[in-house]
Amino acid sequence: MRLAFQHRSIAFRLIAAVLAVELVSSLGVILISLGYERHTHFVAFDISLRGRADSVLGAVQDAEDAADNVMLNQADLHLPPDDIYEVYDQFGRLLGRSPNWAGMANTASTPSNTPHGNFFKIVLNGRHYRALQLHGSRIVDPGERGGGKLRQVTIVYGGPTEHVWHAIRGAVEFYAGGSIVLLLVTGPLIAWLLHRGLLPLRQLAALAGRVSVDSWYFSPPASAHLTPELAPLTQAIESVLERLERSFTQQKTFVSDAAHELKTGVAVIKSSLQLLGMRQRTPAEYMAGLERCLADSQRLEETVAKMLTLARFESVQSSPGPQPTADLPDCLRLTVNELATFAALHRVQLVPAPPPPGMFFVPIAAEDCSVLLSNLLLNALQHSPPDSTVEAHLTTGSEVVNLVIEDHGEGIDPEVLPHVFDRFYRGDPSRTRTTGGTGLGLAIARAIAERAGGSISIASRPGEGTTVTVCLPLAAESQASQSNQPSA
Amino acid sequence: MRVLLVEDEVRLADNLAAALRDGPGFAVDWAEDGLAADDFACAASYDLVILDLMLPKLDGLGVLKRLRGRQDSTPVLVLTAKDGKDSIVQLLNAGADDYLAKPFDLGELLARAKALIRRGKGAAHPTLAALDLSVNTLEQSVHRNGVPVALSPIEYRILEYLIHRPRAVVSKRELLEHLYDFNWEHHSNVIEAHVSNLRKKLDAAVPDAEPVIETMRGRGYRLAPEAEQTS
Missing domain, CATH: 3.40.50.2300 (Response regulator)
Incomplete structure (x- = not known):
């Protein structure tokens, strides 16, 4: 197992965060334990101090003198040698003190406010003592009449605190050491667990890394979909790949289709020329052959031009600057005028319905708009029998404008209908012969409509005719038809 | 073809x-x-x-x-x-x-x-030979016994078809099918006339020649196999 984490890695950050939290909490534990240990140790110490002071009080005896004084019998006292004490009687006379002390009078003391009695601190020869003052009483001659005499004594008793602190330090050190050991153990453990926990991510990355232009196959590991954190990522990867693959396949198909069209076009011209050169021919035959070649190359030229047009509209980037707009009714009028001769030649009547009043701007440049309209109208004209009509209506909604172009031709086979907007698709090859279409006109129309954010649809009843409907969004200035922006 | x-x-x-x-x-x-x-x-x-x-x-x-x-x-x-x-x-x-x-x-x-x-049709070389006939399919020229024979295009095509299948009986129907496309009216007497002309031209090329194209009545034509011994 490799635990080489870079400092920007999520695992590293998580481990650092967990360890920091652990560190802070162990510091907290140490502080709390310090407080607790200090409290319990000093409570115990205070109790033992009081006990020792009481035993000093016990050593105060009747002095058996005339004044019924008391005395301190130090012979029977067994106290820790480091402790200090002194005993006064009620008249302030010193009854006795420990040999290692010069007495309270010669010592600086700090009162300590404990609720258990009047304790105070003493510093003696650099050592810290905790001391208490105990007031006690002795009854001298209790067998006498009147119950004897009451003698008050004051005992000051202190003990060095070093060993208390030592015990506290020992306890705290135990906790601190435990925390450090815990940190040392949990660090690698968390790293290992995280490494394991991040396994689905690495598997996902490895599989995603295998996807290439040649192999789009991506099957995420089962864990990726089951892990809530990875599911959105997996879905995103899948959908991105799907879209990429679709667009790649589209491009590939386009290139392959285009290559096919161009090669066929070139093959026609080449074979025409070679056929002409196969044997001696009359000047009239040569002329006819040349004219055919010219017509062939014009067709090829047209195919190339349309392919470039299509590529231009299908490229996604929109040009910077203000969105160009065109007045659709005006564009329709101009295009119908342009196609009038062609329609007359086919003996088809082109009938644009009177457009609704006002200007209806669509977000398409004027020349592109006429490409769209002429492609659709030409298609309708080419598939119309003589002495029929092609109608074009404009209807407007609140935010869209619909253009309906209707012919009364032979209609389109339902099998073919879904493909008519495909590039290079020709519904019926016999049409190619009569109309010379490149199979790109409707694809271009769709590309223009979709680029403007609109849509295009086709409906057909075989034998009755075909209806193409273009739905385009209206540009912002459309409703304000008073604006005198020139169109086309 | x-x-x-x-x-x-x-x-x-x-x-x-x-x-x-x-x-x-x-x-x-x-x-x-x-x-x-x-x-x-x-x-x-x-x-x-x-x-x-x-x-x-x-x-x-x-x-x-x-x-x-x-x-x-x-x-x-x-x-x-x-x-x-x-x-x-x-x-x-x-x-x-x-x-x-x-x-x-x-x-x-x-x-x-x-x-x-x-x-x-099983021929490797563009020049086909049978009997004393040789047909160069590249130049579309025919020689009999070394003597060039001038044929009309349809006569040449009949001979080319026959020489691909020497000694086989080729029916008129087959000849019609392989020499004309669907746009032609199929008349077997047209074929008969062409074969007759072809035979005359080939036989005229060499004096005292054996007839090379045999008519099998009711069955068709074939390049005469027994002529093989004469060459």
Whole structure:
């Protein structure tokens, strides 16, 4: 197992965060334990101090003198040698003190406010003592009449605190050491667990890394979909790949289709020329052959031009600057005028319905708009029998404008209908012969409509005719038809 | 020889048909989609199929598979505008005999067409010989015993067809099928007249010659086998 984490890695950050939290909490534990240990140790110490002071009080005896004084019998006292004490009687006379002390009078003391009695601190020869003052009483001659005499004594008793602190330090050190050991153990453990926990991510990355232009196959590991954190990522990867693959396949198909069209076009011209050169021919035959070649190359030229047009509209980037707009009714009028001769030649009547009043701007440049309209109208004209009509209506909604172009031709086979907007698709090859279409006109129309954010649809009843409907969004200035922006 | 040309691009098909008719003098039937091609191939026997790959209705590969599925061994020359070795390998494995990538050279197409027909009939060399006859299929010239014989195009085509199958009886129906496309009226007496002229011209080339074309009454024609001993 490799635990080489870079400092920007999520695992590293998580481990650092967990360890920091652990560190802070162990510091907290140490502080709390310090407080607790200090409290319990000093409570115990205070109790033992009081006990020792009481035993000093016990050593105060009747002095058996005339004044019924008391005395301190130090012979029977067994106290820790480091402790200090002194005993006064009620008249302030010193009854006795420990040999290692010069007495309270010669010592600086700090009162300590404990609720258990009047304790105070003493510093003696650099050592810290905790001391208490105990007031006690002795009854001298209790067998006498009147119950004897009451003698008050004051005992000051202190003990060095070093060993208390030592015990506290020992306890705290135990906790601190435990925390450090815990940190040392949990660090690698968390790293290992995280490494394991991040396994689905690495598997996902490895599989995603295998996807290439040649192999789009991506099957995420089962864990990726089951892990809530990875599911959105997996879905995103899948959908991105799907879209990429679709667009790649589209491009590939386009290139392959285009290559096919161009090669066929070139093959026609080449074979025409070679056929002409196969044997001696009359000047009239040569002329006819040349004219055919010219017509062939014009067709090829047209195919190339349309392919470039299509590529231009299908490229996604929109040009910077203000969105160009065109007045659709005006564009329709101009295009119908342009196609009038062609329609007359086919003996088809082109009938644009009177457009609704006002200007209806669509977000398409004027020349592109006429490409769209002429492609659709030409298609309708080419598939119309003589002495029929092609109608074009404009209807407007609140935010869209619909253009309906209707012919009364032979209609389109339902099998073919879904493909008519495909590039290079020709519904019926016999049409190619009569109309010379490149199979790109409707694809271009769709590309223009979709680029403007609109849509295009086709409906057909075989034998009755075909209806193409273009739905385009209206540009912002459309409703304000008073604006005198020139169109086309 | 009769060729089925399957090509959806009208202008290219026109040119190819013209070249095949003008040059080697083949009879050409033209199908513009895969289904029509399949119908043509079922209805008549061809000496060669020239098959475009990208076709409406049924693609070239489909036509080829149906053809081979019927145990039809007609040579197939595929025209393709597709790139890539894979599709070529796939085609050859499906039973194609040769391929040409578009845009191709018309001369090369004709040469390959002739070679495929020749191979399909079991001849390796473009000059065919039987008895004392030799037919150069490249120059379309005929010699008998070293003497050139001038023939009309249709007479040459009859002889070329017969010499591919020496000693076999070729019926009038077969000759008609292989020498004319569907656009011709089929009259067997036309064939009779041409064969009669052909026989006269070949026999006139050499004095006291044995007749080379034998008429099997009610069955057809064949290049006379017993003449073999005289040469």
